[in-house]
Amino acid sequence: MQRPGKGKTPRRPLPKKATNTDKDPVGVYCRIRPLGAEDEECCIEVISSSTIQLHAPDGLKANRNGEYKETQYSFKKVFGINTTQMELFEDVAKPLVEDLIHCKNGLLFTYGVTGSGKTFTMTGSPGEGGLLPRSLDMLFNSIGPFQAKRFVFKPDDKNGLEIQSQVDALLERQKRDSQQSVPKTPSARQRADPEFADMISSDQACKCEGVDEDCCYTVFVSYVEIYNNYIYDLLEDAPFDPIRPKWLGGGTPVRTNEFVPPQSKILREDQNHNMYVAGCTEVEVKSTEEAFEVFWKGQKKRRIANTELNRESSRSHSVFTVKLAQAPLDADGDHILQDKNQVNVSQLCLVDLAGSERTSRTRAEGNRLREAGNINQSLMTLRTCIEVLRENQMCGTNRMVPYRDSKITHLFKNYFDGEGKVRMIVCVNPKADDYEETMLVMRFAEMTQEVEVARPVDRPIYGLAPGRRHRNQAFKEELSRRLEERGGPSNADDPVLLNQLMESLPTLPPCELVDPADDQTLPRLIEVLERRQRIRQMMTQEFTKTANTLRSVLQQFDSQLSAKETFLHDQRSKLGEKDKLIANQRTEIERLEKKSKTLEYKVDILQRTTDMYEQDKRSLRQELETREQRLQRELSERRRMEQRMQGMVTDTKLKWEKECERRVNAKQLEMQNKLWVKDEKLKQLKAIVTESSSGVCPTDRPEKPERPSRERDRNVAQKRSASPSPLPTAPPVRPMHRRSQSAGGEKWVDHKPPSNLDLDTVMQPIIPNAIKVSTPNEKALSKCHKYVLRHQELASDGEIETKLIKGNVFKTRGGGQAVQFTDIETLKQQCPTASGRKRRSGSAEGPVHIEDVENRAPVASTSSSYQKRRKP
Numbered sequence: 001m002q003r004p005g006k007g008k009t010p011r012r013p014l015p016k017k018a019t020n021t022d023k024d025p026v027g028v029y030c031r032i033r034p035l036g037a038e039d040e041e042c043c044i045e046v047i048s049s050s051t052i053q054l055h056a057p058d059g060l061k062a063n064r065n066g067e068y069k070e071t072q073y074s075f076k077k078v079f080g081i082n083t084t085q086m087e088l089f090e091d092v093a094k095p096l097v098e099d100l101i102h103c104k105n106g107l108l109f110t111y112g113v114t115g116s117g118k119t120f121t122m123t124g125s126p127g128e129g130g131l132l133p134r135s136l137d138m139l140f141n142s143i144g145p146f147q148a149k150r151f152v153f154k155p156d157d158k159n160g161l162e163i164q165s166q167v168d169a170l171l172e173r174q175k176r177d178s179q180q181s182v183p184k185t186p187s188a189r190q191r192a193d194p195e196f197a198d199m200i201s202s203d204q205a206c207k208c209e210g211v212d213e214d215c216c217y218t219v220f221v222s223y224v225e226i227y228n229n230y231i232y233d234l235l236e237d238a239p240f241d242p243i244r245p246k247w248l249g250g251g252t253p254v255r256t257n258e259f260v261p262p263q264s265k266i267l268r269e270d271q272n273h274n275m276y277v278a279g280c281t282e283v284e285v286k287s288t289e290e291a292f293e294v295f296w297k298g299q300k301k302r303r304i305a306n307t308e309l310n311r312e313s314s315r316s317h318s319v320f321t322v323k324l325a326q327a328p329l330d331a332d333g334d335h336i337l338q339d340k341n342q343v344n345v346s347q348l349c350l351v352d353l354a355g356s357e358r359t360s361r362t363r364a365e366g367n368r369l370r371e372a373g374n375i376n377q378s379l380m381t382l383r384t385c386i387e388v389l390r391e392n393q394m395c396g397t398n399r400m401v402p403y404r405d406s407k408i409t410h411l412f413k414n415y416f417d418g419e420g421k422v423r424m425i426v427c428v429n430p431k432a433d434d435y436e437e438t439m440l441v442m443r444f445a446e447m448t449q450e451v452e453v454a455r456p457v458d459r460p461i462y463g464l465a466p467g468r469r470h471r472n473q474a475f476k477e478e479l480s481r482r483l484e485e486r487g488g489p490s491n492a493d494d495p496v497l498l499n500q501l502m503e504s505l506p507t508l509p510p511c512e513l514v515d516p517a518d519d520q521t522l523p524r525l526i527e528v529l530e531r532r533q534r535i536r537q538m539m540t541q542e543f544t545k546t547a548n549t550l551r552s553v554l555q556q557f558d559s560q561l562s563a564k565e566t567f568l569h570d571q572r573s574k575l576g577e578k579d580k581l582i583a584n585q586r587t588e589i590e591r592l593e594k595k596s597k598t599l600e601y602k603v604d605i606l607q608r609t610t611d612m613y614e615q616d617k618r619s620l621r622q623e624l625e626t627r628e629q630r631l632q633r634e635l636s637e638r639r640r641m642e643q644r645m646q647g648m649v650t651d652t653k654l655k656w657e658k659e660c661e662r663r664v665n666a667k668q669l670e671m672q673n674k675l676w677v678k679d680e681k682l683k684q685l686k687a688i689v690t691e692s693s694s695g696v697c698p699t700d701r702p703e704k705p706e707r708p709s710r711e712r713d714r715n716v717a718q719k720r721s722a723s724p725s726p727l728p729t730a731p732p733v734r735p736m737h738r739r740s741q742s743a744g745g746e747k748w749v750d751h752k753p754p755s756n757l758d759l760d761t762v763m764q765p766i767i768p769n770a771i772k773v774s775t776p777n778e779k780a781l782s783k784c785h786k787y788v789l790r791h792q793e794l795a796s797d798g799e800i801e802t803k804l805i806k807g808n809v810f811k812t813r814g815g816g817q818a819v820q821f822t823d824i825e826t827l828k829q830q831c832p833t834a835s836g837r838k839r840r841s842g843s844a845e846g847p848v849h850i851e852d853v854e855n856r857a858p859v860a861s862t863s864s865s866y867q868k869r870r871k872p
Contacts (some may be wrong), residue, residue, distance in 0.1 A: 002784060013129050023452035027423045028445050029092055030081040032430055033117035044430040045439070046080050047072060054442060057432030058279040073442045075426070075449070085128050086204050088121070092423055093131040097138050098208050098347055100324055103344045104456045105420025107351070107412055110380075112446070113437040114355030121427055123299075123354045129199030132320060132350050136291045137200050139219065139322065142208035146469075148216035148336060149173070150284060153325045153343075159276040161325045161343055199292075212326070215470050216336050221291055223298035226407050227316035230264040233317075234298030235281040267410055274414050282323065293321060303371075315371045317354050317378065317408050323347040333468030334757025349412070353379070356437065381406035383444050389416060390449045394601050435805075450597070463495040475550065482546060516739065653692035748786040749809070751776050757800065761829055765804055766791075781809050783816035797830060800829040815858045 030052060032044060045053045055070040079088055096106035108131065110118035124130030127139075151172035153161050164172070223234040268278040272829050285291040303315045325344045354375045381402065388401045403413040415422050426445045428438055748770040767788065771780050781787070789805040807821040 005333055016798060022455040023454050024421065024450050026451050027076050027092075027421070028449045029079065029088075029424070030073075030075040030426045030428060030445070031083065031088065031117065031121060032081055033120075034081040035431060040381075041432040042430045043432045043435045044428060046078055048078070050074055050076065050078055052078055054435075054439060060342050067359060071439075075445065075447055085121075085124055085134070088425075089131055089134045090206075092425060093135050094138065094206065096421060096423060097135050097142075099421060099456070100139065100322070100346050100348045101142055101208050101211060103326070103346045103417065105346055106348045106423070107415040107420060108423045108425070109351035109353055110425045110427055111353050112355060112441055113429060113434050116427040116429040116434075118355060118425075118427045119352055121425060122350060124199060126199060127201075133199045133288075133292065134206075134297065135348065135350065136322065137288045138206050139324070140286075140288045140291070141205055142211050143217040143219075143324075146211065146213060146215065146217050147286060148218050148327075150286065150463060151176075152216070152336060153218040153220075155282050155326070157279075159270040161345055162340060163327060163338055163343060165338065166335065170238050212331065213329050214466055214825055215326045215462070218325045219285050219291070219293055220325065221285055222277070222280050222321045222323070223295060223318070224265065224277055224321075225302055225316040225318045226378070226411075227303055228371065228408050229266070229378065231411075232316075233265055233277070233280050234301045235283060235294065236262060237281075255629045258277060258556060267407065275411050277411070308707050315354060317373070318352045319376075319411070320350045320352075321347055322350070330463060330551055331464060331467050331468065333470075333472035351408075351412075353408075356441075378406040378408050380579055381409050382445075384443070385409050385416070386448050386451055387503060390447055393452055394597060395452065416451070416453060418456070420456050422453050424448060429723075468800065471554070478546070478550070482542070491710070572853070619634075746786045747771070747784045748788055749773060749776065749780050750783045751787065753787045753790070756790055759800060759802070759829055765802075765825075765827065778817055781819070785809055787819045799829050 032046070033053070035042060041057050043055055043057050045055065050073050053072045079091075079092055093108060096108055098108055110121050112118050114253055120130065122130050122132055124133060149166075151169040152164055154168075179504050196353055199808075225234055265277045265279055267275055269275055284295050285294060298320075302318055323597050324343060324347070325343060327339075329335065330337050356376055384405070385401050385403060388399050391397055392399055392401075400412075401416075403409045414420075426441060426444070428441065430438075438847050500572050568784050600791055746769075748767050750767050750770040750772045752772060752774060754774050770788075771784060773780050774792055775785075785808065787807045787809050791803045791805060793801055793803070795801040804825040804827065805821060806823040806825065807818055807819045809817055812818050
């Protein structure tokens with residue numbers, strides 16, 4: 001059988017919320033705690049009841065604009081160091097409790113740096129109760145006589161309440177009483193903690209006026225904390241089951257002596273789009289003492305730790321929610337109206353935010369560091385939400401507010417969307433060390449005051465006659481008084497008193513009939529019954545007369561009430577006209593205020609833009625000065641380089657001039673020697689020719705004549721050049737020198753990389769007594785005193801140029817080896833027949849044709865296969 005497809009359940013239409021254009025700004029108050037020591041430096045001064053002045057401490061460094069300026073911040077009210085807890089409650093929390101009783105929601109939270117007194121402001125101490133205990137005390141003082149019996153209201157686990165009948169509530173109470181009869185641990189029924197005893201004195205108790213007496217009230221409280229962006233229920237009882245072990249996430253059982261951590265809760269949205277903590281424990285309380293006990297039970301589970309700035313620093317955000325349920329009585333004023341739609345639920349959230357802190361001051365590590373990071377992140381999300389709300393309201397934008405980025409903002413999303421009043425108390429520590437953090441808190445508070453929240457709409461009034469409880473109670477009291485006057489019971493509803501009423505009637509005689517002819521028992525019985533009937537008729541007549549009297553009184557009251565209602569209707573019409581006039585004036589005022597705020601916002605933007613431009617101007621000017629200084633340095637460096645290069649050019653020019661002069665003189669000497677040899681040969685030839693022609697024997701040649709003509713030329717040459725004269729029959733001798741230092745007796749490390757090429761030339765660098773390696777290592781270096789590296793590169797003319805990079809090997813202090821480079825020898829291969837090779841100075845004159853080649857004087861060559869160049 002095929003199962004029919006399940007259709008999509010249509011979403012229930014949401015109840016239309018009454019539109020209200022009236023908005024109120026977030027009420028921000030400032031409270032200043034006393035200094036820890038009298039000689040401690042203070043950075044806050046109270047100017048008036050709504051203004052404080054913040055000035056920089058003496059030890060703070062000046063910023064880029066000069067000294068720190070004194071700034072003033074305004075609040076709705078400023079509470080100084082002498083403010084009592086009662087005065088703070090009267091101005092801040094009391095209006096929220098009154099709104100709670102009149103079916104309006106409220107949110108009150110404390111904000112500030114760690115150690116600024118937030119927990120003391122919210123909780124208090126013995127003899128100085130904070131806002132939370134005083135709010136509970138005022139609530140129960142106001143609704144105490146009108147509270148419903150326990151378990152009449154029951155949570156439905158969907159952020160709503162249901163109404164049970166009197167019978168179901170009685171069964172619930174009997175079940176609870178039977179469970180309490182079971183013996184429990186001593187801590188289950190202990191009395192209130194002494195720290196919370198006598199928090200509020202009797203003379204400071206307050207009460208709300210104007211409580212609707214025709215309703216029944218019930219109070220539910222819940223207490224959660226937001227720790228590391230997770231929500232934990234502080235009132236949850238997780239008893240350990242010894243039979244069924246608990247399991248960790250990795251599949252291992254938890255030992256019986258280990259602590260089982262609580263499970264985190266999630267946020268959900270009810271059918272009215274209100275956020276709530278799913279599965280949170282809601283405890284029904286009937287007195288201030290009972291509420292204190294529940295609060296202290298959760299307070300002991302809250303996470304606190306010791307830091308450098310606070311001995312008991314809150315490591316989580318705590319949220320204590322007071323939920324008030326009220327339902328009207330029926331037309332008789334005796335029982336609660338059994339209609340869930342007529343139940344009104346309002347709640348007041350009292351939030352103690354964890355303080356923002358800098359880890360550089362608290363020196364947090366490990367878990368403390370992670371907690372501080374999550375606290376600062378959630379507070380930053382709160383600031384971001386406030387900034388976006390302010391921008392949307394003042395500039396008309398429609399940016400999405402990032403409520404979901406943090407649990408604390410997601411939970412209170414409805415309050416900022418117009419579900420109740422929002423109040424914030426900024427707690428400040430005036431000591432100089434907290435100056436920078438306090439300045440950030442003040443800026444956030446000033447921005448929060450510009451956010452407007454829609455004013456909550458009044459709940460509709462039920463269509464039942466007012467005064468039902470009072471009339472029912474008056475009727476019962478009158479009935480009891482009449483019965484007391486007649487000697488009857490004072491309360492006809494009590495079964496015991498009804499029995500006493502029956503016993504006050506004439507007693508019945510014995511009704512046993514022994515004889516059928518008995519004529520005394522029946523007449524006596526008839527007489528007693530007739531007397532009882534007469535008394536009953538009299539009582540009935542009296543009751544009827546009393547009922548008629550009460551009816552007439554009620555009719556008279558109704559006529560008076562109708563007349564008063566007519567009068568009230570006339571007054572309401574006049575009041576409506578006045579309200580219209582006030583509304584028009586208020587609209588005009590709001591328009592002007594919005595215009596003023598818009599202009600102020602534009603002025604603020606222009607001021608910020610001007611500051612940005614000034615900052616850019618200063619930065620650009622500073623950058624320009626830096627670049628000018630750099631340019632001056634570069635110019636001076638360039639001048640020094642030019643002077644250095646000019647000196648080098650001059651030295652090189654002088655050097656080459658001397659070298660050219662030396663070469664010219666050597667060439668002249670060489671040519672003179674050649675000419676002298678030729679002249680001598682010619683003279684010998686001439687002498688031979690002359691002797692042969694004159695018949696002289698060649699063996700009888702005369703001695704060799706002297707060369708006086710050549711002596712003069714030799715002296716001139718010696719004057720021109722200081723270089724020694726070469727021998728006439730031999731080439732000029734060059735001084736012998738060692739080609740490479742590697743020919744000594746030291747031991748070398750010959751480092752030849754595998755990438756080098758063999759040139760296959762005659763002259764190769766030969767290093768005897770060397771260790772050849774392709775990669776240098778410490779073992780080879782430790783055995784040698786010298787080091788040479790063969791490096792090859794391509795020269796500009798396309799030939800391969802080999803460089804021998806030489807150095808000394810020495811030991812270091814750490815036991816290793818180091819090389820200090822001292823010389824570079826360059827070997828370059830050249831082709832003697834290459835077209836690009838320079839000609840010798842004598843080649844320009846053309847070849848010299850000498851007939852007698854054998855007698856030609858040899859000339860030393862000035863070129864070699866390798867050129868050597870030493871570098872320092």
